[in-house]
Amino acid sequence: MSFADENADEDNPYLRNPPTDFEPVAELSEGDARQRVEQLREAIREHDRRYYAESDPVIADRTYDALFARLEELEREFELAHPDSPTRRVGGEPLEEFDTVEHVAPMLSIDNSGAETDVREFDERVRRAVGDVRYVCEPKFDGVSMEFVYDEGRLERAVTRGDGHEGDDVTRNARTIGSVPQHLHGDYPEFLAMRGEVYMPKDGFQAHNRERIERGEEPFANPRNATAGTIRQLDPSVVAERPLAVFFFDVLEASELEDTHRAELERLPEFGLRTNDRVEVVDDIDGAIDYRDRLLEARDDLDYEIDGVVIKVDSRDAREELGRTARHDRWAFAYKFPARAEVTTIADVAVQVGRTGRLTPVALLEPVDVGGVTVSRASLHNPEEIAAKNVNVGDTVRVQRAGDVIPYVEEVVEKGSEGHYELPDRCPVCDSPVERDGPMAFCTGGLGCDAQLRRSIEYYAGDDGLDLEGLGEKSVRQLVDAGLLESVADLYDLERAALLALEGWGEQSAENLLEEIEDSREPPLADFISALGIPLVGPTTARELARECGSFEAFREAAETDPVRLEGVDDVGETVAETIHEFFASEANAAVVDGVLEHVSPRTVETAATGDELAGTTFVFTGSLDELTRDEAQELVEAHGANATSSVSGNTDFLVAGTNPGATKQADARDNDVPILEEDAFRSLLAETGIDLE
Template sequence: MSDNISQKIEDLRAELHQHNYNYYQNDHATISDREFDLKLKELQDLEKEHPEFFDPNSPTLRVGGEITKNFPTIQHQFRMYSLDNSYDFDDLEDWEKRIIKTIDDPVEFVAELKYDGASISIFYENGKLIQAVTRGDGFQGDEITNNVRTISDVPLTLKDDFPNQFFMRGEIYLTRKNFDKINERREEEGLDLFMNPRNTASGSLKMQDSAEVRKRRLSAVLYQFISSETPFETHWELLQNAKKWGFKISNEAKLCKNLEEVKEFINFWDEKRHELPFEIDGIVLKVNSIKQQSQLGYTAKSPRWAMAYKFKAEKVETELQSVTYQVGRTGAITPVANLKPVLLAGTIVKRASLHNEDIIKKLGLHDHDYVYVEKGGEIIPKIVGINLEKRASNSQEIEYIKNCPECGTELLKLEDQAIHFCPNDLHCPPQVVGRMIHYVSRKALDIEGLGAETIEQLYREKLVENPADFYVLKKEQLLPLERMAEKSAQNIIDGVEKSKEIPFEKVLFGIGIKHVGETVAKKLAKNFNTIDDLKNATAEELIQVEDIGGKIAESIVKFFNDSENILMIERLKSYGVQLEKGENTNEVLSNSLENKTFLFTGKLSLFTREAAEEMVEKHGGKNISAVSKNLNYLVVGEKAGSKLKKAQDIGTIEILDEQQFLNLISE
């Protein structure tokens, strides 16, 4: 009986995978949506009744639902290089000349659209999707496997005769249609609209709930096969075979026999790109022969066998209707140009950032000027000039505001900074809300359920005005809020209670003292046992702490000189929030590593990086963030990359594995 159930489940999975392949890779539906849903429901029921046959690549898991609170950092086995950019045909001809100097035989090129999205590396083993990692810095990225599994364009299982182990690189993006749908929903809910598809796609990949990622309807195109052994002689062959394996490959890619055909391809898409249902910002060119790619090799940053051709930014003229001002979490004021809507690079542009007063003066903006707007890097609209011939004779020069648009407080501008800011940090609404959002964030108190929208609602309803107010919230106060159910309200109450266990250094970071980031908060918690010790410290005493300069010391003293901040601190103490060191916190076990510096790299298996750094500190050592001549020990885990190579090049740094590090500690 068990064998029959297992076979039934496997048959349903195989059939649904095939239907997905037909629909998403071949653009040909071989079953109605209703029939597909019925088969999917049948499979879901069978899997629920028989969890022993769980498969992480089952079609049922496309719907998401897995929660990922932390995205672990993963070292790339093969570095994800960036591409050199070219902006005209002269650059391409120079690139071809450099290639010809190295390659004697004729050179073919593959021309592909440069999708405007987020780069991804996906590892497949035995035809199964195993892991998906963001590009990150090219050496390491964040693992987002659960979220990528929800993207229909990404195959969970492969077909035909595929290699045993390999990586597929590609781009995750949003179609214009799906981006517009997301913004329509946000507008209906009274939320700020997303700026562009690229940033929205990138942000969606880091959402904690994979079911929410699924709702965004992301798309993917795969364009690069990576492995220690390549089964074909050309990149073009790899693309065609990858399509047979089940990958969505760009239909617009073209094999070009020479640079003239490349130029024709570029000219065609420069004119037609806005007819595409997605955004591109250029063309990617690759030498077709894998052998020739190997001969050309890499520079320190880019492959010599590939080049990105970037389209020139489009420029349009439109009317400046007004200038408004936004207040950020830190009180920084950003002027925004409100424009008569105009089509630019395929999207309707209504606003452009003016950055600061100096930019406005440099442009010489007057009210209702006709301005030239372009998209910097095809993404962010900016004003690049003024049509003075259309300026009205009675138009007035735009004067920067003197008072905060939110609370009316007179703005300040420091001589060494370009921005104005509102000094009313305790009562200016965007700053008050921003401070509370910071307090509940993952790196601070990490309070589940208290997102930005919920906090804004609580503030509007006058239920919270500073972080201490979270600790007196009651469930019956939460339930009347929009989109708030019994479970959601209870999660918030439980999350607030749990935050009382968060250690002193994170609370210190969370309360939002200006210039006190994570690292500075750790240093302060190490040198001051309680919040009262820190409150009573003079600027001179604070400067004695490592990495604390005059600017930070002055900010700390100013914070504790404010009676409202003191009241908030006293309230937090009374509610049980950790405002002093716990037992054994920062306890020094020995001075065996005194004056020694450490850095950890690669995937650690015997301990977490945080635990390792804590061990260093407990034995008198110091953790630093980069490889330099000041580094004494580099501790390497699996798949260590550039840091290891740089340490080897310096030559004076001692390189340890994890066990040798533990041996050093025990000695």
């Protein structure tokens, strides 16, 4: 049904000026509910078509949301869920893997060049073969190409391009994309296979990257990477949360074919398939080149990434005559744009919250090529530097890479704003007040801030903490997102069943992590102090504090009531002592520490060394030892003059490997020519120096 039908309102009350004050569900019979559900599905499909395919909505977003929520409610209460329903867009159960599916027709690549001479040679080849032709010119989208197959109007499957002949069946993910109709409208062909480009709009990309940065996650490099990473998610609900869209631009196969490509594109919106409004038909190659030049100038104003234009022969008969090579169709050519270089625009600024609470402003850029690398973000360092450079959202800036690695904004080339960016007064993650310390700014939320929490758990479990090898950045993020970790203390309440329910976890990995956590319940005092992530207190300083205080209780009491006592400890001066005091003075930090201490009992240490037999040597331990715990082994070698560190480097003398050793540390040892000792060899080494384990 279309709004062109003058009687549409009488048949379906949800099409124009729909009511949003619905009768209670309890007052509806099953027959009434079925009728409402069918009307709502029909109306929502039509509203989707108007919004996505025609960019001409007739109801407000809030009204649409109310209709959608009502449909979800009725389907749930009366058990009327259906695969064709628009509510399938919210996702579904995660998949274990994708099936491989053969395409209806080959999805070949496009011959391309950035040189005008090559474009004219393409035109000469075409005219030699079929005579004069007209060309359809389209933007060359920088997204993910996919096949969409409709049978009797219903979305049958959506498949990634893959190798051009077969790809991954991502239908369940595609159903969550708003501009992919579940069912076609109007007088559609009985069978229709379309090629479309899935992409992430620029504004959606920047917003999504901002959210990732503020959550402490690594942002995507560019919209194409974001799209590719999203469409291949095994959990459709993740796809549903991300801002994807699609343009349909080629008919691969159909039960009814038009004579020209232009005619096909004109009909697609009638079916609810969204096309691009920048498509033009030109009479010759000069018109196509002019189209490319105009689109290059308009490139930055588009809300989607393009890297050139595609020039296609309009006539289907001419296309058939031209044919294809093994790799590409002879009737199409891509005229590429030059890569953006160094100068770009700041689209937004995100504020990243570090482990210590420091706020770091990050410029989110329109992706730009810097030294052969696509850059979509750059450091703004701190508020003082922002003010000095007068940088703000909307400015055109020059980007450089420090040490050829870290991108930063070097200077403003052209002001597109007034004034400079100001850091927020409150933390963007936990809404705690922000305090300034010279050129830097800090969130005062402590470990009660989710961003600091995630990084604190990573640090607690990392090399400078308790060295839980099965718990890296990715695992911590997964456990936090799943709601299994809301504090550091929650590590000690993890259960095998909960881990096995997560993607990527098996019996062995779950068992290894739980064993690592169990072994950490009585950590060496120095490791525990370091693991808390107190600003300015790393492993070396923590070791000195442990030797001075002897117990965690004594250390905490000094930190809270007598920080001056700590100033005399090696590596601890007035500034570090005051930082330690402030850490424990925070109610949020104190609560987190108290929670961990319900599960953990840091061991006391002897304040005097036993001997210097191992002086000048450095040990790293990995895996589980039989005769003593790994922590006890570390304390033992330190008591005899050695250093015990958590990571292998060129300064390491021995890596002691017990049962289930970490693969990373062994690889680092081999790379640095560090001897790897099994437990027996370690015992022999100790015996040779006169150290008895008994």
